[in-house]
Amino acid sequence: MVEQRYYERVKKPEDYSVAKAKQAEGKHPQLDKLKKEFYHCSRCGSCRDVVITAKLGEWPFFDPKLVPWLGPRERYEACPNYVQMRWDHFAPRGRMQILKALVEGWIDLSSALAENVYTCVDCGICETVCKASEATFGDPIPITTIMRAWREEIIETNPALLPPEIRDFLDNTHTYSNPWGKAKAERGEWADGTNIPKYKSGDEYLYYVGCEGSYDTRAQKAARALGECFLNAGISFGILGADESCDGGTVYRMGETGLFELLAEENMGKFKKLGVKRVVTLSPHSYDGFKNYYPVEKKEFEVISHPQLLVELIEKGELKPTKAVKARVTYSDSCFLGRYNKIYEEPRNVLRAIPGVELVEMKRNKEISYCCGGGAGNFATGIVDRIDGVNRPDRFRVREARDSGASILVVSCPGCLMRLSDAVKVEGLEGELEVREISEILRDSL
Amino acid sequence: MPEVAIIKEITVKLAEIVGPNRVTDDDAACWAIMGGLSAEHPPISKLIVPPDIVIRPQSTEQVSQIVKLANVYKIPIVPAGGKGHPTAGALPTQGGILLDMLDMNRIVDIDEDSMIVTVEAGCFWESLRSTLAERGLRPGGLGPHGPVGAVGGGVATGTLPVDFTKYGFVSQEVEGLEVVLPLGDVIWTGSRANVHCNFAIRNVNGPDLTGVFCGSHGALGVITKVCLRIYPMPKWTLREAYAFNDYEKGLRAVREFQLTHYTSDTVCLVGQHTIAPFAPSAPPDTEIMVPILLEDGFDERLLKIKKEVCDKIAQKYGGKTLGSDAAWFVYDYFKQCHLPADSLGGPMEITGLKPTVYAAKDGKRLLEIPKTLESNFVLPFKNSTESEGMREWRGWFRALFASPHPNCLDDVLFMYFDGTDLDLGEEMLEEAHRIGDSEQDRGYAGYWIGHGKSEGMVKNWSQEYSGFVKLLKQTMDPNNIMNPGMFRIHY
Numbered sequence: 019m020v021e022q023r024y025y026e027r028v029k030k031p032e033d034y035s036v037a038k039a040k041q042a043e044g045k046h047p048q049l050d051k052l053k054k055e056f057y058h059c060s061r062c063g064s065c066r067d068v069v070i071t072a073k074l075g076e077w078p079f080f081d082p083k084l085v086p087w088l089g090p091r092e093r094y095e096a097c098p099n100y101v102q103m104r105w106d107h108f109a110p111r112g113r114m115q116i117l118k119a120l121v122e123g124w125i126d127l128s129s130a131l132a133e134n135v136y137t138c139v140d141c142g143i144c145e146t147v148c149k150a151s152e153a154t155f156g157d158p159i160p161i162t163t164i165m166r167a168w169r170e171e172i173i174e175t176n177p178a179l180l181p182p183e184i185r186d187f188l189d190n191t192h193t194y195s196n197p198w199g200k201a202k203a204e205r206g207e208w209a210d211g212t213n214i215p216k217y218k219s220g221d222e223y224l225y226y227v228g229c230e231g232s233y234d235t236r237a238q239k240a241a242r243a244l245g246e247c248f249l250n251a252g253i254s255f256g257i258l259g260a261d262e263s264c265d266g267g268t269v270y271r272m273g274e275t276g277l278f279e280l281l282a283e284e285n286m287g288k289f290k291k292l293g294v295k296r297v298v299t300l301s302p303h304s305y306d307g308f309k310n311y312y313p314v315e316k317k318e319f320e321v322i323s324h325p326q327l328l329v330e331l332i333e334k335g336e337l338k339p340t341k342a343v344k345a346r347v348t349y350s351d352s353c354f355l356g357r358y359n360k361i362y363e364e365p366r367n368v369l370r371a372i373p374g375v376e377l378v379e380m381k382r383n384k385e386i387s388y389c390c391g392g393g394a395g396n397f398a399t400g401i402v403d404r405i406d407g408v409n410r411p412d413r414f415r416v417r418e419a420r421d422s423g424a425s426i427l428v429v430s431c432p433g434c435l436m437r438l439s440d441a442v443k444v445e446g447l448e449g450e451l452e453v454r455e456i457s458e459i460l461r462d463s464l
Numbered sequence: 465m466p467e468v469a470i471i472k473e474i475t476v477k478l479a480e481i482v483g484p485n486r487v488t489d490d491d492a493a494c495w496a497i498m499g500g501l502s503a504e505h506p507p508i509s510k511l512i513v514p515p516d517i518v519i520r521p522q523s524t525e526q527v528s529q530i531v532k533l534a535n536v537y538k539i540p541i542v543p544a545g546g547k548g549h550p551t552a553g554a555l556p557t558q559g560g561i562l563l564d565m566l567d568m569n570r571i572v573d574i575d576e577d578s579m580i581v582t583v584e585a586g587c588f589w590e591s592l593r594s595t596l597a598e599r600g601l602r603p604g605g606l607g608p609h610g611p612v613g614a615v616g617g618g619v620a621t622g623t624l625p626v627d628f629t630k631y632g633f634v635s636q637e638v639e640g641l642e643v644v645l646p647l648g649d650v651i652w653t654g655s656r657a658n659v660h661c662n663f664a665i666r667n668v669n670g671p672d673l674t675g676v677f678c679g680s681h682g683a684l685g686v687i688t689k690v691c692l693r694i695y696p697m698p699k700w701t702l703r704e705a706y707a708f709n710d711y712e713k714g715l716r717a718v719r720e721f722q723l724t725h726y727t728s729d730t731v732c733l734v735g736q737h738t739i740a741p742f743a744p745s746a747p748p749d750t751e752i753m754v755p756i757l758l759e760d761g762f763d764e765r766l767l768k769i770k771k772e773v774c775d776k777i778a779q780k781y782g783g784k785t786l787g788s789d790a791a792w793f794v795y796d797y798f799k800q801c802h803l804p805a806d807s808l809g810g811p812m813e814i815t816g817l818k819p820t821v822y823a824a825k826d827g828k829r830l831l832e833i834p835k836t837l838e839s840n841f842v843l844p845f846k847n848s849t850e851s852e853g854m855r856e857w858r859g860w861f862r863a864l865f866a867s868p869h870p871n872c873l874d875d876v877l878f879m880y881f882d883g884t885d886l887d888l889g890e891e892m893l894e895e896a897h898r899i900g901d902s903e904q905d906r907g908y909a910g911y912w913i914g915h916g917k918s919e920g921m922v923k924n925w926s927q928e929y930s931g932f933v934k935l936l937k938q939t940m941d942p943n944n945i946m947n948p949g950m951f952r953i954h955y
Contacts, residue, residue, distance in 0.1 A: 029513040029514070029516070029556075029558060029559035030513065030558070031506065031509065031510045031511055031512060031513055031557070032510070033513070034506035034507045034513060035507055036507045036508060036886045036887060036889075036890050038507065039507040039886055040886065053884050054882065054883075054884050057882070057883030057884045058883065061547075062548075062612060063546065063547075063548075063612035064612075066612070067588065067590075067612055104520065104567065105488070105493055105496070105518075105520075106493070106496040106497045106564075107490070107492045107493040107495075107496035107497070109496075111496075112493075112496030112497065113496065115495050115496045115497075115498055116492045116495055116496050118495075119491075119492075119495040122507060122886075124491075124495065124506070124514075125491045125492060125495060128492075130490065130492065131492055134492065
């Protein structure tokens with residue numbers, strides 16, 4: 019039994035004064051830049067529990083557009099981390115509170131916080147469903163930008179706090195240009211035994227494969243399938259093979275700006291020397307990196323994602339999917355094609371062009387699609403998987419795919435392919451659900 | 465024992481009750497859970513501190529054990545729902561355990577014979593609404609605005625729900641509660657106090673003890689289950705908005721709307737600052753704009769008749785019809801997303817319920833913007849829609865919400881400021897407290913009390929009433945562990 023009344027000698031409001039908070043100003047330069055943004059968070063919780071007006075037109079009594087708050091609505095827990103953890107400090111609105119506590123000096127950066135911020139899979143659903151824009155006639159809170167700045171802050175001010183997996187990812191990428199520390203010389207081996215050519219000056223497209231497609235055995239199959247589609251279409255293209263370097267898109271999202279700049283310089287120099295004008299990517303993370311983070315003033319090439327090019331080739335008649343693939347399929351949007359770059363219809367149109375394919379949607383699709391959990395380096399670090407087995411994002415997603423009634427779960431990202439293929443095994447869905455990259459299913463119908 | 469060691473010891477013992485993954489004393493977790501909607505937040509608030517421990521129970525039995533353990537250590541315990549309270553109903557003033565009820569979120573039973581739904585306290589209003597809607601049903605009031613309000617929190621903090629013009633306070637819809645008392649005993653109120661009874665009726669079995677816990681802000685126990693009335697879903701709805709160029713006449717029209725009991729929700733926007741962005745079509749001399757929402761579940765003709773009656777009332781007081789779109793914007797804003805806006809950066813709502821819109825004490829009109837606000841909060845609401853949003857905005861808008869009773873309106877003043885300006889935030893919060901207190905001093909009855917408005921309310925209580933409430937609290941909670949500091953009761 020504790021004799022003294024516990025609460026009489028602990029926290030008091032005067033311990034948390036404005037004057038004290040001001041003393042902490044300037045301690046977190048990267049976070050300070052975005053202070054207005056995270057202070058703007060009204061803590062409504064929409065990022066944690068999103069409400070979607072559902073069943074438009076199906077409501078029997080009245081038009082739900084008229085009184086949408088009265089009709090039946092779908093409610094989802096939006097943030098994959100929150101679904102796993104069910105703690106506010108793993109949900110965006112809680113993280114915005116932590117940031118305030120950090121810049122006001124009530125808590126310090128710690129290894130636990132560093133792990134927390136790298137547990138975020140950078141999927142961006144929080145930003146998509148943020149209600150701040152509707153309520154205040156402004157923009158949503160740029161949560162993904164804030165999270166990146168937070169990671170950058172840790173790397174710049176206290177890298178010792180980084181989880182070892184993150185340190186290894188960044189060190190390996192710096193030394194070997196891939197997160198797994200595999201030999202650079204092996205980077206092009208995935209294409210051995212295929213007719214996929216090396217890029218030569220004058221080729222229309224540089225087929226940029228990326229780290230996953232180059233090294234992961236499952237993703238390599240997708241890389242080969244996409245190359246075969248290009249060969250079938252007869253376009254002039256080539257790969258860099260062992261000369262390819264990491265694009266740095268994920269490195270940027272992980273907050274390692276310096277390393278990203280090095281990689282960007284290296285790639286832009288290489289592309290310029292080779293006269294590359296158009297780059298087609300296998301990985302949405304590469305696409306996002308090239309498109310959105312490479313400096314516009316120095317970038318002398320265009321970038322296109324592979325679903326965009328595939329659908330273009332189909333529309334031009336250069337790719338003719340004729341063999342039926344009789345299957346009910348569902349498509350899982352990649353966060354970095356979908357939410358980050360608004361490419362929703364192109365991959366679906368590729369699937370629609372394949373005879374025999376019946377495309378069904380999962381409950382969560384397009385803007386509110388659920389992440390596989392691979393973002394912010396998690397496809398390699400797996401920090402997100404430390405937390406919880408059953409509700410790991412990839413396992414959650416394959417269960418959603420199963421519930422859609424599909425027998426094939428189609429993805430357009432090698433990271434999604436790796437994680438969701440693994441999740442199918444863990445969930446015991448082998449034989450019931452197959453995960454395939456969009457290029458693979460298209461290649462089979464050519 | 466050093467406080468850190470005590471916290472660790474308590475955390476370990478709590479883990480034995482709920483499991484290790486459902487309790488934490490992590491600093492970041494304790495700050496993150498403070499992410500409610502209230503502007504009462506350190507450092508600008510001088511009332512609130514973060515908890516020491518956060519715990520997520522899954523059953524009434526677990527809550528009971530947690531409360532019993534808290535009594536052993538005499539550690540404060542604050543139950544929290546969605547944490548959407550605008551004036552800090554569910555935030556600690558002395559640290560301690562924050563009881564996050566959101567994992568107790570089941571809809572236990574929907575009894576369509578008795579038209580009663582029983583839910584666990586952490587059930588979101590949105591989930592309840594949606595589940596009932598699938599069956600063509602609805603709760604009376606639709607809960608608070610926004611997606612994260614929980615039923616238990618709404619009851620415990622005396623919330624005015626959406627559609628309250630017709631259905632009243634959340635507590636008016638409650639037919640029974642399951643409560644864990646401050647010493648850990650579990651009771652049912654109302655008919656279910658009879659251990660053989662399996663249906664919920666409130667005003668039976670002697671005194672209405674359900675009411676003791678409604679609005680108690682967790683100071684008298686932890687609400688774990690709630691029985692609410694449910695209704696058939698309306699099949700037809702109509703909306704309309706009226707503009708009045710005379711404030712007094714507008715309010716008289718509102719009073720008559722209330723008398724009809726036809727309108728399910730009536731939000732009156734006051735002053736050009738507030739009206740213009742919602743209703744550009746309103747004449748420039750509009751002093752008060754009154755959108756109404758009508759619904760009927762049985763015959764569409766009745767709805768048209770109700771609309772004609774309302775039109776006549778408006779005409780009688782010189783009201784001009786603005787059409788449904790103007791009403792639509794107001795309702796869309798207030799019902800779907802006004803909640804996020806409320807606490808932009810660190811704003812504040814000040815609310816009071818009045819027997820009339822005039823102060824009982826001095827007879828003066830309330831709805832003037834205090835001069836002190838004008839100096840710091842200079843921009844009208846309209847500006848927010850014209851520039852880049854409200855991110856750097858300092859401003860206010862004012863509205864009235866019509867209650868079911870014709871002599872009662874709820875007055876709400878929303879204040880916004882750039883949250884990074886801590887000095888201004890502190891100043892604003894003090895101003896909000898001052899306005900709230902002065903409203904109470906003038907005879908208004910405050911609701912949505914929270915910690916933020918508790919002082920103004922309590923100092924105007926009669927000595928006898930204060931003594932009674934304190935006696936009640938002391939008797940029920942001898943260790944003063946349940947949301948201590950609420951109602952400024954110290955012992």
